[in-house]
Amino acid sequence: MALTQEQLSRITKELKRVYEGLLEDIRNEQDASGNTQIAELLGRVPADSGDISVADALVDLNVELIDRHVQGLRDVEAARQRLAEGNFGICADCETNIGFERMLAYPTARRCLPCQETREKMFAHKATPRL
Template identity: 35%
Template sequence: MATLTQAQITHLSKLMDERYERERKEIATVTQRAREQLDEGVSADWVDAALTESTLASDDAVIKQDVADIRDILAARERLSAGVYGICTDCGEAIAYERLLAYPTAKRCIHCQRLHERDKAGREIPRGS
């Protein structure tokens, strides 16, 4: 598999920059919404209180995912600076450009990612795959 061209790296960097900004803005929006809900105080209506609690729990999950995504972007940026962006951290082969277009922060090629997910799920990995 070929290494990435400078044009491809520039395009992928732009995608990561855009995603970083989206995640950062979403964190700010969700945090502001949570603050507003907390500022409204405890509702006397138990249905409203339950909905508020549910929304806050959902917002917490969104923020955790956004933070994880930002960490992935920063890690990909570090790999880019180190000259190893687009190289699978498991097998050392190039990650397909198409995969990076779909998932610019990918650190594994599709084959190694599948093996990683199977292993993580506790399934047995067939020998010779």
């Protein structure tokens, strides 16, 4: 069943809310990027290699968080593109309708729940730590 105009409108609003939230998260991460913590750690005399390692880890963690938020922005943009093209809410794998409830809960979803579960099982072993 195709989504109604009212459902599409609700999802469009949700995509906007998610996008704005991600932008806010990015701003907050940049503001609290650990620069203060790094300055405090490195400002102590004498700084040891442990302090420098902690400072490096804080920077890496902050970059990873911002990268996740940026990927979220890309996902929202891709969902908006699918909306504009008229293929929003169609599973990328089996081409069935994803369903309004799933799309409202997770508006950037590209797959129906059964296909997503299959994909997660198939690729679960390929996850590797990034830090």
